[in-house]
Amino acid sequence: MxxxxxxxxxxxxxxxxxxxxxxxxxxxxxxxxxxxxxxxxxxxxxxxxxxxxxxxxxxxxxxxxxxxxxxxxxxxxxxxxxxxxxxxxxxxxxxxxxxxxxxxxxxxxxxxxxxxxxxxxxxxxxxxxxxxxxxxxxxxxxxxxxxxxxxxxxxxxxxxxxxxxxxxxxxxxxxxxxxxxxxxxxxxxxxxxxxxxxxxxxxxxxxxxxxxxxxxxxxxxxxxxxxxxxxxxxxxxxxxxxxxxxxxxxxTFDRSTAGIENMRNIQNMLRQELSKNERIQINTPSENSAPHILNFSLNGIKSEVFIHALEEKEIFVSTTSACSSKKKTASTTLTAMGVPKATAESAVRISLSYDNTTEEALKVIEAIENSLKQLERVMK
Known part of the structure; x- marks a missing residue:
């Protein structure tokens, strides 16, 4: 997992x-x-x-x-x-x-x-x-x-x-x-x-x-x-x-220096690799952002469908905040940022802890790519 x-x-x-x-x-x-x-x-x-x-x-x-x-x-x-x-x-x-x-x-x-x-x-x-x-x-x-x-x-x-x-x-x-x-x-x-x-x-x-x-x-x-x-x-x-x-x-404070650096490195890796996919739009700003969150949207794919596709691979991410994830509405944060409603409705959030690893990130990147390909075939 x-x-x-x-x-x-x-x-x-x-x-x-x-x-x-x-x-x-x-x-x-x-x-x-x-x-x-x-x-x-x-x-x-x-x-x-x-x-x-x-x-x-x-x-x-x-x-x-x-x-x-x-x-x-x-x-x-x-x-x-x-x-x-x-x-x-x-x-x-x-x-x-x-x-x-x-x-x-x-x-x-x-x-x-x-x-x-x-x-x-x-x-x-x-x-x-x-x-x-x-x-x-x-x-x-x-x-x-x-x-x-x-x-x-x-x-x-x-x-x-x-x-x-x-x-x-x-x-x-x-x-x-x-x-x-x-x-x-x-x-x-x-x-x-x-x-x-x-x-x-x-x-x-x-x-x-x-x-x-x-x-x-x-x-x-x-x-x-x-x-x-x-x-x-x-x-x-x-x-x-x-x-x-x-x-x-x-x-947490005892581990913060190394933990924050680890999360930032993983976040940068995820951002760099996911940005290569034309279907993916990164919503998290590159500056003035916390090291543990990366939010992105999937062009033409509902986030709930994508979340469950990753879940089948024992990978757990989320849509919006956990408090709002079961509401079938677009993210108020993304719409306040000027993100179009359809894009906001396809948003996915990855959020890290000190204990996550680059090996896990590489597996998640691969799983995201494979899941997108599978969903694209279904949509055709």
């Missing part, structure tokens, strides 16, 4: 699974319990929080554990907007955000907020200048992703953060779910107020995530309950999941 769908989810590290099992088996107490057993669980949770904070180079009290990227994004977007609605009900985002941001914005629109969706260029990149031009007196919040989950475009987060230093009352949220471990990010230096990450995107477990909230920033909780996570995220904490996430993040 060759797994090239790592943007959808990654295989958990064995050490991560071991730590989750160990904590779940031996330290299963509720960390809010007052007895010693609960205190042991609470200590593990605190240690995991400290480790994540150190790895992200932020303060321990700026780390909040969640159930994943979707919850972190919703908590950031809705929590910030609702908390600061008296300061202004105008929000800004891009036209290529993940559904967990875009649909959260749409919900806020239904209750009286005004949203500006800043367009992107043909490479899927937003401009800091365009974002500044969209700012109004009542703008209170801006959300821009670090790496686009469909085509891999890296957004100019540093430039946006630098620009926003002139607007101290506007909160800046970054969805870094696809970027952690692939693209550098300095939360404090880049003037980021809130940042979302998800454990299963870097070989942690599904159902684990983090929301970074800069010290001093206040947002409204989405859950009512027992006031866990310093009253921002109620619900009994997933101690084993938090420990597993911290371990996965550490292991």
């Amino acid at each position: 060759i797994y090239f769908d790592n943007s959808a989810t990654t295989k958990p590290y064995k050490e991560v699974l071991d730590s989750f099992l160990k904590v779940s088996s031996d330290y299963f107490a509720n960390p809010s319990s007052l007895h010693r057993f609960g205190g042991q669980a609470e200590k593990l949770l605190s240690q995991a929080r400290e480790q994540v904070a150190q790895l992200l180079q932020v303060k321990t009290n700026e780390i909040y554990f969640t159930s994943g990227g979707t919850e972190s994004n919703n908590l950031a977007v809705k929590g910030a907007a609702l908390r600061n609605r008296n300061k202004g009900k105008h929000l800004i985002t891009s036209s290529v955000e993940h559904p967990s941001v875009r649909l959260a914005m749409e919900q806020l629109e239904q209750v009286g907020f005004d949203i500006t969706y800043v367009p992107v260029d043909r490479n899927g990149r937003v401009s800091a200048t365009d974002i500044e031009a969209a700012i109004r007196k009542d703008t209170s919040f801006i959300s821009i992703m670090l790496v686009n989950n469909e085509v891999g475009t890296i957004q100019p987060i540093k430039e946006i953060g630098e620009m926003l230093k002139r607007y101290p009352t506007i909160l800046f949220h970054v969805d870094a779910v696809q970027g952690i471990g692939k693209v550098p990010l300095t939360l404090h230096e880049d003037r980021i107020d809130l940042c979302s990450i998800s454990g299963h995107k870097f070989h942690g477990l599904k159902g684990t995530g983090v929301l970074y909230v800069r010290d001093g920033v206040r947002i409204t909780p989405l859950f009512s309950g027992g006031s866990q996570e310093r009253a921002l995220r109620s619900g009994t904490e997933n101690v084993a999941g938090a420990v597993a996430l911290a371990k996965a993040l550490r292991m």
Whole structure:
């Protein structure tokens, strides 16, 4: 089996699974319990929080554990907007955000907020200048992703953060779910107020995530309950999941230098070889793109048909993002980039991990060529 769908989810590290099992088996107490057993669980949770904070180079009290990227994004977007609605009900985002941001914005629109969706260029990149031009007196919040989950475009987060230093009352949220471990990010230096990450995107477990909230920033909780996570995220904490996430993040950062170089080499090989086929159009930009994603379209062939053709060869890739892949619609990211609808409907996404190899890539290239030939014969 060759797994090239790592943007959808990654295989958990064995050490991560071991730590989750160990904590779940031996330290299963509720960390809010007052007895010693609960205190042991609470200590593990605190240690995991400290480790994540150190790895992200932020303060321990700026780390909040969640159930994943979707919850972190919703908590950031809705929590910030609702908390600061008296300061202004105008929000800004891009036209290529993940559904967990875009649909959260749409919900806020239904209750009286005004949203500006800043367009992107043909490479899927937003401009800091365009974002500044969209700012109004009542703008209170801006959300821009670090790496686009469909085509891999890296957004100019540093430039946006630098620009926003002139607007101290506007909160800046970054969805870094696809970027952690692939693209550098300095939360404090880049003037980021809130940042979302998800454990299963870097070989942690599904159902684990983090929301970074800069010290001093206040947002409204989405859950009512027992006031866990310093009253921002109620619900009994997933101690084993938090420990597993911290371990996965550490292991990912330890391997990042060699891992990123490996992914970039494979991506370049795939781009070079696939570009030789007249049926294939590469959608991922050659500049300002993450090393692990390559999106391309197949002229005249539905992506679903092609995905299943590769699946028969035990090769697993995807169409758009995993969250949208079962919807029979063209990619909103590609159409926002100006890609024709028919081309967008034939898009395929390859996404890599540190552990993929050039040997696998060569087999995938051969399989793609053979599958295209087989499908072309059927179509005649």
